[in-house]
Amino acid sequence: MSNEPVSVGDKAPDFSLQASRGRTVSSAELSGRPYLLYFYPKADTPGCTTQACGIQEALPALGRLNLTVIGVSPDPVSKIDKFADKYGLEFPLASDPEHELADRYGTWVEKSMYGRTYFGMERSSFLIGADGHIKAIWRKVKPADHVALVEKAAAEL
Template sequence: METTHALQVGDKAPAFTMPASGGRTVDSAALKGKPFVLYFYPKADTPGCTKEACGFNEALQAFDHAGLTVIGVSRDPVKKLDAFATKYGLTFPLASDEAGHVTEAYGVWVEKSMYGRTYMGIERTTFLVDAKGHIAHIWPKVKVTGHVEDVLAQARTLCGAG
């Protein structure tokens, strides 16, 4: 009997609707028939999250060319995401999952520890979802350096643009 709720490659990606930066809404139903990248990050405007977001933003044209939408997700409120997007010129949607339903559905809300203190937080994870709404690739416990390039290479393979 499986005790973990961890998603696996091939699973149907959990549905979502979230408010996002720039007055947008991201909705999995609106993405039906289109592949997308959903990346979860712990907190806007922190060093690792900024480096990751800027990396995705710099590669946005290549993702667009491969036919993919990129969406970043954290539990930050939209107001903070708008400030983050403005500060770094981020043009893709940064979605707010303040209630935590999406981070929990994707299994990225986990117990973490730092300096001997245990707390709940987002594990930096990226999901590549195919045009049929199934998970094509998962990057758990992401290390930021080189990550965007890995995702783009996998996306190109998925979309036949490589």
């Protein structure tokens, strides 16, 4: 397990994960196309809902930029499906329960709350270019600011 975070310019780590609505998402199927991987801590929590609904509203604009969006959390697919259905989220939400992909991106980190330390998902996003390399990284992104940052960077690809 490497917690060495990836950097802009690095080749994006390969992945294949189970996702919402019976889908599988993989880097192989996205080859040659730009995509956004965004890591979020927990489905159906206030911040994650704000972020996901913001992306859903921006899907037409992101689609015009030919950008595929995939959300990744440690939640099981059953919980992700309920979240997607509740808010009408059309883009895939992938399950990374063993946080293997999160480890490769350096988003499974030590956190602390109320004096207790634990490991959890850092809210982070990675814009991957059609060439398979990381073009932009946003760590500890604020849910309400996320979409505007992504749209601006995607438009510059």
